[in-house]
Amino acid sequence: MLAFFFFATTINYLDRIVFSVLNSVISSEMGIGDAAYGNINAAFQITYTAGFLMMGKFIDRFGTKIGYAVSVAWWSLAAGLHALAQTPAQLGLWRGMLGLGESGNFPAAIKGVAEWFPKKDRAFATGIFNAGSNVASMVGPPVFAWMTLALGWRFCFLITASTGFVWLILWLKFYHLPKRHPGVNKAELEYIYGDGEAEAQEPKVGWKDALKYRETWGFALAKFFTDPVWWFYLYWLPRYLFNERHFRLEEIGWALPVVYLMADFGSVGGGWISGYLIRRGMPNGRARKIAMILCAGCMPIAALAVLAESPAVAIALVCFATMGHQGWSANLYTTTSDIFPRQAVASVTGIGGCFGGIGGVIFSAVVPGYIVSHFGYTPMFLIMGTFHLIAFAVVHLMLRDMRPIRMQA
DSSP: OOOHHHHHHHHHHHHHHHHTTTTHHHHHHTTOHHHHHHHHHHHHHHHHHHHHHHHHHHHHOOOOHHHHHHHHHHHHHEEEHHHHHSSHHHHHHHHHHHHHHHTTTTHHHHHHHHHOHHHHHHHHHHHHHHHHHHHHHHHHHHHHHHHHHHHOHHHHHEEEEEEEEHHHHHHHHOOOOOOGGGTOOHHHHHHHTTTTTOOSSSSSHHHHTTTHHHHHHHHHHHHHHHHHHHHHHHHHHHHHHTTTSSSOOOHHHHHHHOOOHHHHHHHHHHHHHHHHHHHHHHHHHHHHHHHHHHTTHHHHHHHGGOOSSSSHEEEEEEHHHHHHHHHHHHEEEHHHHHHHHHGHHHHHHEEEEHHHHHHHIIIIHHHHHHHHHHSSSSSHHHTTTTTHHHHHHHHHHHHHTTTOOOOOO
């Protein structure tokens, strides 16, 4: 089951990063400047943001199997349609469709982890499937560069879209809840539900119910401040390396895999740290916070990349950003299943994703499009270095000890 979440996340990010990796080629063909590039990314972010609320509620209502299937089918179709774009406006349209479909990935995957893993294993499991985003960012650039040089950039969108439909067929055939899965025995069920969570005893709740709780707002605000940092590096790093560091497409093809390979270590390692501390007897909330502050501390160091004279040193510092964020993300996502019942996890994750998307529109699309055009990249890198520390203060004040709550529908 974890392999399903991992490969869906990998495909999700492959579809997502094609445009940013190949932006130099696509921008040259279509005449896309910095401001237009920011607007096209904003089209994705706006629909991605709105989609989180809808998809989170949809997944909690119809279940992980149906919700994930609808999400993957939608975003795979949208990804394939990118190959038909002839103008920046058309490209923005398909990016918007892609964002709407891709918003279902994390609510469905986080809910799936809550359905299949006890609390002590969830951050580690989340770190593993979330590493799919880094694998995509690591494997994608050199593969896309090669395919573009050999077959053209449109072919890349068709390939990534087709992998989503292959995943969809396998998902519909093999995914079931633990209690209904033919391969799960009694001992495995006791392991999954041995933390005292009783799925059938909790009422059905949605995002309107979840908004009544302080913890929901704390999770959402933490996403608001930290999601834009990841989006900024995902969208703008290839463009920064091309325009400011004067990397060729082939050089970007090797630099990005290094950055996102290190992000894999952060994703898995961040989840492992909190899980290790919990197994040693530390309360969930304290263990999550220790892991999160360690990850947040990497971000100001990473921001110094923009000031480094050596390209190699700059890449090394950016690695701190991707490691720190992914370790942070593995733990932050897991707080929803620490605090909320399984039936509300997708809705709460969707609310947080919506806030993260709003932050993404502001700080990784619109604001960078203006600041980079007028003041360069230095202010944006330095701003991004502060956001995780702000978010940690929010988590500490609003999520407190992260004890489970019983929700009323």
